[in-house]
Amino acid sequence: MDFSKLKKIYPEATLNKKPFLNEETFRMSYKNQWIHIPKHVLTEKEITILDLLKKEAQPDTFPSTQSKWFQFLEGSLEYPPQTESTIRLIQLVLEKIDNQFDHAIWIDSIAQIFESVLDVFFISQDTCYIIQGHNTKALTQTELYGMLKTLEDDFSIRTNAYIGQFWQPDSALKAILREERQIFQEEYDHLDYRINSLSDVALKYFTKEALAQSMIIDAMKEKILEQPDWKELIFALWENQGNISVAAKQLFVHRNTLQYRIDRFYESTGLSLKDMNDLLLSYLLVS
Known part of the structure; x- marks a missing residue:
């Protein structure tokens, strides 16, 4: 795909190093960057066609998902899947993965080692999302690190994680989770720890704009x-x-x-x- 040709069809399309923006966009990777087209300028038919072109140009090497939570996060579902508990999003970026890495086995392992898992899916080759319900005792970051360390040893990889807060699955959830994704994305290269939460990044994230000026x-x-x-x-x-x-x-x-x-x-x-x-x-x- 040639971005310049796509830009002529969709002038609103942008090229960005970040996979997520503040607004809802159709996105696809392009030469180590991301093409973003605001969804409000696309019809349902255009999104379907672009999805087909995306799959043809970039066949996924990780399991495709029909997850309702994935569809909710990506914007194709207006409301979150029904659940009786508050939920949180755990974002994982996997490093040192190779061609032998089995995404399906990783997903199964996450579902077994974590409690109250509502869903696990990959949004890219190296980024995994866990949707966890709040039905059990909340684990500390130290306990979560121990669990991920076990998986790291089993799979010979390294993980970096952002542990989200627990939220009510209401009309505000999509915007809140979008901001959590934005925070992890922007702070990923500057994180002090392998396991991070809002309190670890809040000072830098919420003050950097004022400090920069x-x-x-x-x-x-x-x-x-x-x-x-x-x-x-x-x-x-x-x-x-x-x-x-x-x-x-x-x-x-x-x-x-x-x-x-x-x-x-x-x-x-x-x-x-x-x-x-x-x-x-x-x-x-x-x-």
Whole structure:
């Protein structure tokens, strides 16, 4: 398929590195990017034809799905499938998969190891969605990591996950899940952990636009990045809730050495890394 020819037919079509946008679009991969056409400019017949062209141009190497949840997320169903519980979306990106990877066995394994699974399906070669009901005790991120680690060992792959919140399956659900997908997509390359939730990414995601528009922030960020060891210092203190002794062990330096670096940082920036407000600001500056 030639994007320039498609663009002549659908002037609203765009080429983007991101698979999901804020609006509902018909999408297909194209030369390591994604073609997006707003669905509101397409008729049902046009969507059907484009789907056929998409399948012919890109035969899936992962199981196709007739999932109602998939259809709901993609916009072809207006309302979510009926369920008696709140639900959450767990997004998985699989790394290091090869031609021997069996998507069908992976789906079966997810359904067996996770409780209250309403659906499991792939939306691309390496992206798997789990729809989970809230009928059992909510697992911690540590417990979820242990479960995924078991699967990683069995399949010889690596996973990165975004664990969504539990939501009511009402009229607002589609927009909420679209935003969760957008968050994971935009933050994926900057995640600090393998298993992430809203609280892990909220500070950076919801403040980045305001921070990007501030000359004050730009000037302070430039000052901090002049010293190559300060970013590492800030991250170590942030990850350990400002505990100097634990951060020193993480950085393999003496506590007094770390204290000296903190004092130097304060003299240069006016920010005290012993103060949680200053530490938070410093973390946002270098994230």
